[in-house]
Each structure stands twice: as structure tokens, then as C-alpha cells.
Amino acid sequence: MSVSEMTRTVRGSNSATQKVLLETAAATRLLESEGILDYSGHVSTRIPGRDAFVIQIGSTSRAEVTPESMLVVDYSGKVLEGDGQPPSELPIHLEILRARPDVQSVLHSHMELAIAFTMMEGVKLLPMRARASRWKSGIPTDPDPSHIKLPEQGRALARTLGPHHAVLMRAHGLCLVAESVRGLFVDAVHFKENATAQMQALQAGAKPIPLTEAEIAQIEKMEMREWHIKKLWNYYVRKALDEEVLPSAWKDELVPTKEMLTRE
Ligand SMILES: [Zn+2]
Secondary structure (H helix, E strand, C coil), rough: HHHHHHHHHHHHCHHHHHHHHHHHHHHHHHHHCCCCCCCCCEEEECCCCCCCEEECCCCCCCCCCHHCCCCEEECCCCCCECCCCCCCCHHHHHHHHHHCCCCCEEECCHEEEEEHCCCCCCCCCCCCHHHHHCCCCCEEEEEECCCCCHHHHHHHHHHHHHCEEEEEEEEEEEEEEEHHHHHHHHHHHHHHHHHHHHHHHHHHCCCCCCCCHHHHHHHHHHHHHHHHHHHHHHHHHHHHHCCCCCCCCCCCHHHCCCCCCCCC
């Protein structure tokens, strides 16, 4: 029995829901494996054609999330499918997804490197590495350092995020948003690389030199985001299958086909 048949049997969900459940479970495990998630943090992804999104159960280990163990939740926070409680910080996902119809997937993480940039006087996280041109519009910091459990806290965070692709949370963490869960995963990898690069410059005692507007314009001229996402997803999924971070039964549905990996 394939994973999709198994999911259908267990969940009774439609195929769009199954795909989103599997990709979000896989992205969660990959993010944990790459040190971006740990014992907490979570990913949500909208289900195309349904007024709902998927998110993991709050208590499930990020290293062991499966499609079958996840929840389908509507935009009032009601659990429609699955057995368990969403993470206590569900309002982060609810309010960002409500405020940003262009966003398909949201990551909330407590990445230490990102948090450090909310705790240094006169230092802002800036686009340093080429791939960080993604955050050229800015990376605002939300001032609320507490857990985001209330709708009004989630709305304030969504307001701070505004039209950007990333928001830091003072002494707490960050959120990233993207057009797909695969894109979100790739962004998270580059967000960490960029924060590392800036921290290394600071630790060397140097003044970081962020990308200039002209450099960002040049990078964007050469950008192939869709291809880049496919390439990195392929790399990280294959590595995770080899290392048994992802179950081998998920392979056929997660590894891009040769045709998909052909650059246009
Ligand atoms: Zn948090």
C-alpha cells in the first residue's frame, strides 16, 4: 500500500489534502534535521481548494511528524480532521494566513541565530548572502517576546510582518512565509546561512557589508527561484532518505522526477 493509499484510509482526506500533509510532514522533519526546528516550532500549509490548512499536533516530535499524525484546521482554529491539539502558538499561523492571501506556507522557528539579532543594540539582520535578496524589503522585528497564544498577539505579529517574507520576534524566534512549503523550506535554509554569514562578520570584529540595491538588482536578474527550489528540495529529500530522516515509503511522492528537474 502506498503512502497516499494509507493516508486516504486513515484520514479519509482528498488527494490535495494528502499531498499537503505529506509535504508539510517532510518539510518539518527536514527543518528539524537542519537545526532550524528543534523540540518546538511548526509549519502550516494551506490546502488548495479547501478553506483549511494543515499543521502538526503541538506535542508530536518534529523529528517524527507523519501525514497521518497531522491536523486539518480551519481559519477559525477549529480542528476538522485528526486527533490532537494544535500547537499553543496556532494564532501565529491563523493570523498570518488570514492577513496574507499570497502566502501558502508559514514557518515559526526558535532558531538561535535569528533570535540573537533581536538582542544586539544597533545591529540589524540584513541581506548579506546572494540568496538573501529574498529579504530585500526588510526583516522587521515584532516587539512581543512572549508566546503568541492570543488572536490579538497573532494579529499584531501579522501587522509587523506586513508585506515582507520574514519577521523576527524579540527574544523568541522568527516566522518565514512563502508561496509553497518547498519554497518555505529552501528559504529557511538560506535564512540560516545569511544569519550565520552576518554573525561571522560581527564575530571577526568587522563591519558587515550587506548587499547593495544594485547588487540585489543584479542577483534578481539572474534568479531562477522555481528551479532553485526544485534543486534544493531534491538534494535535501534525497539526503534525508539516505539518512532515514524520512521514511523510504515517502520517496516516490517526494523526489522530483527527471522531467521536473529539467531546467527551462
Ligand atoms: Zn514560539
